[in-house]
Amino acid sequence: TIYIILCFLILLIILLSFLLLKNPDLLYKTQSLFLRSENHYEIEELNKNELKAFQIENTDWPSNQSLMLVNNEYSLPENFSVDLAEYRDSTVFMNTALLDDYALLTEAVTKQTGDKLYVSSVYRSYEEQEEIYEEDPIYANKPGHSEHQTGLALDVYVESFSGPAFIKSKAGQFIDQHCAEYGFIIRYPENKEDITGIPYEAWHIRYVGLPHSMIIAKNFWTLEEYINFLEPGHIYTVNDYIISRQNPNQDILLPDSISDIHYSYDNTGYIIITARVNN
Structure with a gap:
């Protein structure tokens, strides 16, 4: 009986190992679950x-x-004026709240993975969001309901890995596990679409600042x-x-x-x- 149980356990371990190796993003998330539990941000x-x-x-x-919470329920106030500044003479404009921490995050990504982090979309005006929504009303938020209009949300990528493929890159995995240490969160995480109204987007990060990002990440909120x-x-x-x-x-x-x-x-x-x- 003990021999049969041992054989079963060995086969189970081999099967799980095979599944994790065949699915690097699943392996990464399994590792991330244990690593995040070490954070000491008990509220x-x-x-x-x-x-x-x-x-x-x-x-x-x-x-x-x-x-600021911006979603389908909470729209931007009519008198909202975004605090914008150019990021390092890049012609990319972001909310002033995140400039320093985004610089630290990009430096960490390059140092740890060797990849350079790029931004495909940050701030959008009302008119730009309106145009995007008219082109793709299924996936794009209505103007006034998009975080991009705050300059706090960034769609990031690295060479050869953008959109859904971003999480398969080393940089995407580093962002997923460590962006909270720099004040960012994965705004639309997996299995939370019923709350956010948006499917999982590993490439869409949102600045909330410390310690809030670490609390959110630790609790998978x-x-x-x-x-x-x-x-x-x-x-x-x-x-x-x-x-x-x-x-x-x-x-x-x-x-x-x-x-x-x-x-x-x-x-x-x-x-x-x-x-x-x-x-």
Whole structure:
């Protein structure tokens, strides 16, 4: 009986090994599952003792657009003005929030894989998105509902590997596993189409910044799930960060012993505040 069980286990291991070797993207995702579990970005709710009240209009906290939720349900505000800047004299314009971290990500991709990362699409104007939608209304988002209009979403590729083939490249696999370390997420992950409304796109990365990207990646969340997790008025801790989603028209309640406070409107009526805990 033991001999039969051992033989069965050996055959099972051989079969699984064969399947993984024949499907490099599946092998990669299996490795990624275990590697991601090592990240130490456990998010916990903070006890609301000794909080200080702030009025957002009376602070000098910097803001950016990194955590705006844009999808079929939440369209861009009519008065939305994107914060754009040119990336390294490339004639490619991106949201100012991601310029530095995108530079770090591309350097890491080249260093680790030898491939140069390119961008096929970043910022699109309303008119450009409208034209794309008219050409392909099945896959393209309606104008006003596309993340590309924020300059926060990038469609990336490397030579010989673009679109669905991107994940088969070393660069695509590095992006899939490590982009969160640089503030990016795979915006439309596998098996989440019922939440995002968009099929899996390994090449479409979205900037949300740290520590949010690491929290999302660790929990295999979408941006929708992350924002829904952050209950308004609650305060969370993760590593040495404080995170809170609050109503900007009311007093902002935060611990007193924090610094490097900044925030982003989330496009659902709230702001998401990120700060460092003073040690």
